[in-house]
Amino acid sequence: MSSNAFGHLLLRLRVEARRTQEEQAAAINAISGRDTMTRREVSRYENGQNIPTNHTVTHIAMACGLPPDQLKREATAARAQRRKPQEVNDVERRTFLAGPVVAAGLASEPWARLAHALGKGTPLDSPSVEALVERSADLHISENHLPARTLQQNVVTHLDTITAALRHTRTHERVLTIAAGETAALAGWLAWDLGDQHSALAYYKVTADCAEAAGHPPLRALALTYASYGAETPARRLELLAEAAQHVRGPGNATAAAWVHGRHGEELAAAGEANSALRSLDRARVSYEYADPSGEQAWIRFMTPARLDALALSVLGQLAHPELSDVATAATERLGNDLSGAGVVILGDLAAALLRGSGAEQGIDVTRKFLTATAKRPNTMGRVRALAIAGQLPHRERELAAELRAVAS
Numbered sequence: 001m002s003s004n005a006f007g008h009l010l011l012r013l014r015v016e017a018r019r020t021q022e023e024q025a026a027a028i029n030a031i032s033g034r035d036t037m038t039r040r041e042v043s044r045y046e047n048g049q050n051i052p053t054n055h056t057v058t059h060i061a062m063a064c065g066l067p068p069d070q071l072k073r074e075a076t077a078a079r080a081q082r083r084k085p086q087e088v089n090d091v092e093r094r095t096f097l098a099g100p101v102v103a104a105g106l107a108s109e110p111w112a113r114l115a116h117a118l119g120k121g122t123p124l125d126s127p128s129v130e131a132l133v134e135r136s137a138d139l140h141i142s143e144n145h146l147p148a149r150t151l152q153q154n155v156v157t158h159l160d161t162i163t164a165a166l167r168h169t170r171t172h173e174r175v176l177t178i179a180a181g182e183t184a185a186l187a188g189w190l191a192w193d194l195g196d197q198h199s200a201l202a203y204y205k206v207t208a209d210c211a212e213a214a215g216h217p218p219l220r221a222l223a224l225t226y227a228s229y230g231a232e233t234p235a236r237r238l239e240l241l242a243e244a245a246q247h248v249r250g251p252g253n254a255t256a257a258a259w260v261h262g263r264h265g266e267e268l269a270a271a272g273e274a275n276s277a278l279r280s281l282d283r284a285r286v287s288y289e290y291a292d293p294s295g296e297q298a299w300i301r302f303m304t305p306a307r308l309d310a311l312a313l314s315v316l317g318q319l320a321h322p323e324l325s326d327v328a329t330a331a332t333e334r335l336g337n338d339l340s341g342a343g344v345v346i347l348g349d350l351a352a353a354l355l356r357g358s359g360a361e362q363g364i365d366v367t368r369k370f371l372t373a374t375a376k377r378p379n380t381m382g383r384v385r386a387l388a389i390a391g392q393l394p395h396r397e398r399e400l401a402a403e404l405r406a407v408a409s
Contacts (some may be wrong), residue, residue, distance in 0.1 A: 006078035007048035013064045014046070017164055019157075021046075027063040027157045028056070031131065051078050062128050065164025129172040132162055136179040137298035140186055147377060148193040155190060159183045174214045181210025181219045182299045185226055192230050193380045200230060217247035218256050218297050225260050228267070229381075237267045255291035255300040258284045262311030269318035281315045284308065306334050310346040317353025324353055328362075344373045348385030355392040364397060371400070375407055383408045 014024045025037040037056075044050040045060075052060060054072050061071040139155055162180040166173065188203030204223040211219035224244035231237040241264040248257040265280030288308055293301050309331035316324040328350055335346055347370040354363030367389055374382035390404035 006051060006074055007046045009074060010042075010060065011046040013060075013066070014042070017064055017160055019160070023157065024063070026153065027161060028059045030135070030154055030157055031062045031161070032056075032059045051075055051082065062131060062165075063161055065161055065167065068128060126172070128165070129176060132158075132165060133175060133179045133298065136162070136183050137301060139183065140299045141301050143186060143189070143302060148190045148380075152187070152190045152194065155183060155187045159187055174216075177210050177214040178216050178219060179298070181207045181214070181216070182222065182297070184210065185219075185222045185299065188223075189226050192226070195380065197230055201227070218253055220244075221247035221256060221260055222297075222299055225263055228263060234267065234271050238264070238271065241267060252296055254287045254289075255293045255296050255303050258288035258291055258308060259300065259303045259311075261287060262308060262315075265315045266311055266318075269315045274319050277315050277319060278321075281312060284311060306331070306346055309334060310349045313346075313349040313353040317349070317356040320356050324356075328354055332366075344370065344377050345381045345385065347373055348382060348389065352385060352389050352392060355389065360394065364393070364400070367393065367397075367400065367404070371403055371407065378407065 014021070017024070017027070019027060020039075021042040022039040024042050025039050028037040028042075029035050037059075041050070045052055052075065054075065057072050057075045058068040061068040064071075135158055139151070139158060142151055142154075159180065162176055162183060166176050166180060184203045185207040188200040188207065191197075191203060192200035204227045207223035208220055211217065211223065221244040224240045224247070228237045228240040228244070231240055241260060244260045245257070245264060248260050261280045262284035265277045265284060268277035268280055285308070288303075288305075291303070293303055309327065312327050313324070313331055315321075316327055331346065331350055335350070347366060351363050351366040351370050354360070354366060370389070371386070374386055386404040387408035390401040390408070393401045393404075
């Protein structure tokens with residue numbers, strides 16, 4: 001294969017992935033964990049000016065969902081041709097291009113491309129699959145400290161990478177399908193966080209499709225629980241969460257169960273069903289005693305003790321429960337100076353809980369901290385809490401309430 005033919009191959013792979021050169025560079029950087037690839041370098045590769053090293057070829061292959069060894073063989077052939085020209089008919093040469101590598105994948109939206117890719121493919125090597133799965137986990141962890149708009153492009157790029165990989169594997173199809181569903185769910189969550197409910201629902205739908213294709217019930221619970229935040233009515237939220245609870249039973253799901261039951265308790269408390277809310281909170285706490293966030297589903301790593309505190313504060317605060325003061329004190333100590341996205345939400349829950357309970361003055365102090373933090377790191381959950389807190393403040397704090405409403409808008 002000539003270097004120019006290899007450049008055409010890289011161009012075709014990028015076009016199949018529906019990426020610009022700048023987006024391709026970002027996808028390669030996401031795989032490598034570095035920030036060295038540029039649009040200009042991608043252009044040089046595609047124009048045949050440069051042939052990437054095998055190390056870079058590995059990252060390009062993974063970014064396009066291909067087995068690295070196949071693309072490395074093509075790069076080696078291109079280098080050999082450049083060193084010693086041979087009479088090779090590049091059109092007739094039988095490479096993996098003759099297969100379905102540059103077929104399909106033309107859907108306009110990432111969730112549609114994933115839906116199309118489910119169930120297709122030929123073998124992909126284990127190291128590539130492991131790297132893609134680990135990348136999915138890292139993105140879920142990043143949600144704790146990166147703003148939605150910053151994280152969104154990385155998530156969508158990774159989803160397209162897994163989608164491309166799904167079209168070329170059977171051996172690892174189930175594990176990649178689960179990783180794709182986890183990534184799609186995170187993409188949906190970020191879309192909702194940015195106010196795009198239509199895209200959020202589309203991502204959740206394809207997450208549910210992945211759960212069905214892989215036979216993996218916890219993935220279905222993930223889609224349902226994320227969807228519960230954006231559901232239009234209390235009854236619909238409770239319906240989604242009750243169904244989600246059915247999909248996190250059994251061993252290996254303790255952390256997911258803690259999250260789902262905590263969310264269910266939160267919505268039951270909002271609906272005024274005190275006894276049921278407290279029972280759900282108890283189930284969440286008991287489940288978390290058996291939890292192993294790092295050893296269960298990749299996406300559940302966000303469910304830290306501080307997250308459980310936030311759910312407990314939300315439940316107990318809405319019910320003005322006597323346990324609220326002790327939980328609020330423990331949550332404050334555990335939170336410390338954590339002002340990540342998750343920390344901002346917990347601050348909001350803590351402020352709201354104290355204002356509902358007997359700690360109004362402490363609640364006002366925490367509200368001021370929350371206002372500063374959420375103004376720096378705005379997100380949908382923070383805006384929802386800002387609006388709720390504004391309605392709970394004493395009349396004398398109407399200026400503070402007005403600032404919160406401004407942030408919420």
